[in-house]
Amino acid sequence: MTAAAGTEQYLRRHTGSSGRSRLVRYLRVDSWGALVLPLLLFLLFVFVVPLVVMLQRSFTDPSVGLANYRAIFASSLYVRVLGNTFMISLMVTAVTLLLAYPYAYLMTIARPKWRMFMLGLVLVPFWTSILVRSFALILLLRDTGVLNTTAQDLGVIDGPITLIRTMQGVVFGMVQIALPFAVLPIYATMRTIDRRLLAAAEGMGDRPAGAFWRVFVPLSLPGVAAGGLLTFIQALGYYITPALLGGPKNTMIGELIVQQVSTVLRFGFAAALATMLLVTTMLLLALASKFLNLEKMLMGRS
């Protein structure tokens, strides 16, 4: 019955026989559209309401007011965590882009068979559990790990170099996790660049390198911006990798949130930290959506 009404409305809409006001027409939902309701209600109750409750808790627990937020900025320890989070995310983004750009570029000029292979290399870790990858990185990086033992056996180094529980360790691990998220949008943008433009630039006397820097790179910048912003936004909220590969000096906000809840039960304080992270994420996304089609990017991700 409902679908029948839907078809009827579909036909009516396309024959343009509706004489109602624009507002009513705008607000009208047809029966196909109504199918969104179960999911919408589900997400409202399971996803949105808990976020609102958390937000509210950050202002009311243990006392009403801004005490939790003041506590964050009153302690140099917490301020340092915020600074760490920002710095590490920035470094991860920079390194990721530096690696993702040439990789994506090579994908655009490689033969189709190789391109598929390179895409596969990016997608396999993308779908491998972060936990498995972080565990593997520990086995690789720790003092008795694969890298240190191999280097010692080859006589490159005398004793183990501390790679784990350091800033470099965190960045190394997080870049590994973040690379696919940067390569995919950059590659998607590069693929749409008309290569004849480079030929034209060269035809008009520019050197190949000149044509690359003056034509190709500027045209690929939207993809770089998209990949960079996505990487940065995600890096801000990382928990597993920094917790496993970082030391006590490189604590990030995600770890602090878990720590505050699980060890000292300061729910309001943790909620305030989470709210700050959420607001920052949303602001950055709003910024990103100014010059990126986020919906299309997210919808086109799979």
Place this chain on the structure above:
Amino acid sequence: MTRILTRASLVLLAVLIGIYLLLPILVVVPMSLNNSSFLSFPPKDVSLRWYHNLIDDPTWLQSALSSLEVAALSALLAVVLGTLAALALVRGKLPFRGGITAVLLAPLIVPYVIVGLSAYIMFLRLGLTQTTLGFVLVHTSLAVPYVLINVSSGLVAVDRRLEMAAMNLGASPVQAFFRITLPMILPSVLAGALFAFIISWDEVVVAIFLAGPDLTTLPVKMWSGIRVQIDPTVAAVSSLALVVILLTFGLVGLTRLLQRIISRRATAALTKTGA
């Protein structure tokens, strides 16, 4: 000459990045066959010791079963809700379409730590922590965008004239949907289900908040086996998890192929009959 040099260094860089991306995964499998309890490198003896350990310890099996149950139920719920919503987004008329889409895709964007904390605060009040229902509810919300994305892209490719044809031949719209549309988008629905399953199966951050002695999922069990001191059994679990992921990956590829073939055939048949 410079061009060849640039190309060569580009290829070298790409090879290094490829190794960087794949190496950690490649390390895990040989390590899991290591006899030493410190997982020393290079492995001195090859043994299945940690796999035996895995089978002998009932807590690993128990957490794997919990994960399986949660992931299967989450995938099911996500597929039903996500497919319905995809139909609405692709075919329906909706007010506030942008806002609604934003809410539906939000779980992709909000950091999992925040999702975990907010769910934990809520579920503590409702008594849903450490329960299958609690896990399923949150995991469904995290997985549903993937179903939405997969099914939407499948739906867009479906030729609506086929449904019209079915209805002209006397089928009700509901019949037309179940007989014509659903079989055609089935591969996309299955791909969405597989993605949803993997999201839940792998999910660890929210699970850390919700888990406890009463209910622990496999990733949480692995997490506690890495966090403080390394339990070598995790290497065996990771290797098995890798196999599961690669298999699922293969299945998703298969569904993509099927979807393309089905859409093309159906449209071709339609064109041939001159509809």
